[in-house]
Each structure stands twice: as structure tokens, then as C-alpha cells.
Amino acid sequence: MIRTTLRRLGAVAACGSLMALAACASPSRPEFMTVPTTAGLTASRGDVGYHSVTTVNVAGGHETNPLWTAQVSDADFKAALEASLTAAGYMGTEGSPLVVTATMIDLKQPLAGFDMSVTSQIQYRVTRGDQVIFADTVSATGTATVGQAFAAVERLRLANEKSVQENIKEFLKRFRANAR
Known part of the structure; x- marks a missing residue:
């Protein structure tokens, strides 16, 4: 009787542990933050910055704590920004070297909800030597629904x-329109 009870308790504890692991927060994935090649966002020869971005610096991100909430790390944000700049025709060494610096100021996340909306606020600066050719702060919102992911940590x-991704897309639009 005691052995049976202990086995059942062990099985319940194992199931509980597996469920807890399934609910752990996972870090953001750069491939899902990357803006693919998009008409209207792609630089052409003669555009400011065409194949000229040689360096991308990022700051302000946070590593994900699996026991807390999903975050966006500097490394993942940098990978997504570099891939987006490449897809848009800005990464390269053809023109005067440009440096893109992006600082994540805020990532406003809900505590709970069926549809979760997150707003990112990122400050971008693009420089050529000591000259600032673009500076702006971009805010953008992304939403995930219960239909996309049942688990809140996944949403x-x-x-x-x-x-x-929306933030980087808006940066590319503004840079294309306002870089001098």
C-alpha cells in the first residue's frame, strides 16, 4: 500500500516537473524578428547607406530567465538587425562606412492576457565617422493571440x-526617407 502510494506520488511529481518545464520562458529567436526583403524598404545603388553599413552595435537587451518572462537579448536583437539590414541592401563595404547603433530603451510587456501585446521602444543612430546621418526613437507594437500559442509564455x-520586427521595419522606413 505504501509502495503504491509512493509510486503514484512519484508519477505525479514527475508529471508536474515536466509541465513546469513546458511552461518555462524561452528567448526570442532572431529569425522571427528579422525583416525579410520587402518592396519599398530595400536600398538601391545611389541611396544613402546602400551596401555601406559595416558595424552594428546594440545595447539595452536582457537575457531571458526561464523561470520568469521571455526577453530579447542583445545578441538576438543584433542578429535580427544585421539580417534585416542585409536583406534591405544596407550591409556591405561599398560606400563610406556607416555604423548603426540601436539601444533598446523599453520592452513593455503585459503580465497576463489572452491576446498579448508588447511595445518596444528603440533608439537608433546611424553615423559616418563623427557625422550623425540619422537619429530617431521608434516605438512599435506586436501582438500574439491564444490561437497562435496556448501557453502564455509562448505568446x-x-x-x-x-x-x-515591426520596430526594425519602421526604422528601415524612416532611415530610407530621412537619412541625410
């Missing part, structure tokens, strides 16, 4: 990724 990660 939050998806909303983070969509928010950062």
Missing part, C-alpha cells in the same frame, strides 16, 4: 518577436 515570446 509573450511571439509578441516580443513581432514587436521587434
Whole structure:
């Protein structure tokens, strides 16, 4: 009788542990934050910055704590920004070297909800030597629904990724329109 009870308790504890692991927060994935080649966002020969971005610096991100909430790390944000700049025709060494610096100021996340919306606020600076050719702060929102992910931690990660992707997309639009 005692052995049976202990076995059942052990099975319940094992199931509980597996469920807890399934609910752990996972870090954002750069491939889902990357803006693919998009008409209207792609640089052409003669555009400011065409194949000229040689360096991308990022700051302000946070590593994900699996026991807390999904975040966006500097490394993942940098990978997504570099891939987006490459897809848009800005990464390269053809023109005067440009440096893109992006600082994540805020990642406003909900505590709970069925549809989760995250707003990212990122400050961008593009420089050529000591000259600032673009500076702006961009805010963008991304939303993930229960239909996209049942687990709240998964919805939050998806909303983070969509928010950062929309933020990079808006940066590319503004840079293309306002770089001098």
C-alpha cells in the first residue's frame, strides 16, 4: 500500500516537473524578428547607406530567465538587425562606412492576457565617422493571440518577436526617407 502510494506520488511529481518545464520562458529567436526583403524598404545603388553599413552595435537587451518572462537579448536583437539590414541592401563595404547603433530603451510587456501585446521602444543612430546621418526613437507594437500559442509564455515570446520586427521595419522606413 505504501509502495503504491509512493509510486503514484512519484508519477505525479514527475508529471508536474515536466509541465513546469513546458511552461518555462524561452528567448526570442532572431529569425522571427528579422525583416525579410520587402518592396519599398530595400536600398538601391545611389541611396544613402546602400551596401555601406559595416558595424552594428546594440545595447539595452536582457537575457531571458526561464523561470520568469521571455526577453530579447542583445545578441538576438543584433542578429535580427544585421539580417534585416542585409536583406534591405544596407550591409556591405561599398560606400563610406556607416555604423548603426540601436539601444533598446523599453520592452513593455503585459503580465497576463489572452491576446498579448508588447511595445518596444528603440533608439537608433546611424553615423559616418563623427557625422550623425540619422537619429530617431521608434516605438512599435506586436501582438500574439491564444490561437497562435496556448501557453502564455509562448505568446509573450511571439509578441516580443513581432514587436521587434515591426520596430526594425519602421526604422528601415524612416532611415530610407530621412537619412541625410
